[in-house]
Amino acid sequence: MTKEEVLSRVGYVRNLANLSARELSLRMGVSPQYMAQVEQGRIILTVEKLLLILDICSFPVERFFSCNIEEYEADDELTKLIKSLPADKKKKLD
Numbered sequence: 001m002t003k004e005e006v007l008s009r010v011g012y013v014r015n016l017a018n019l020s021a022r023e024l025s026l027r028m029g030v031s032p033q034y035m036a037q038v039e040q041g042r043i044i045l046t047v048e049k050l051l052l053i054l055d056i057c058s059f060p061v062e063r064f065f066s067c068n069i070e071e072y073e074a075d076d077e078l079t080k081l082i083k084s085l086p087a088d089k090k091k092k093l094d
Helices: 003-016 021-028 034-039 047-056 076-083
Strands: none
Touching (some): 003 047, 021 034, 021 047
């Protein structure tokens, strides 16, 4: 998945949760401009921040990374892999 695809999906998730970029930023505890800058590619999104966004938006991590985010069916193997991700791997998405 490219950086552009990740950013597009972040916008999709935020919109699906009916949150403005400002509202999501405030819920994350960051500056009101944070999400707008992330979605414009000005700020590199860490895995930790991505997981926080998905949590706030009540969006399944495995669906976010599925081939078709709109027509998603749960993949138990992918879910287990994501849950087992060690903390030291939660760095920047490139």
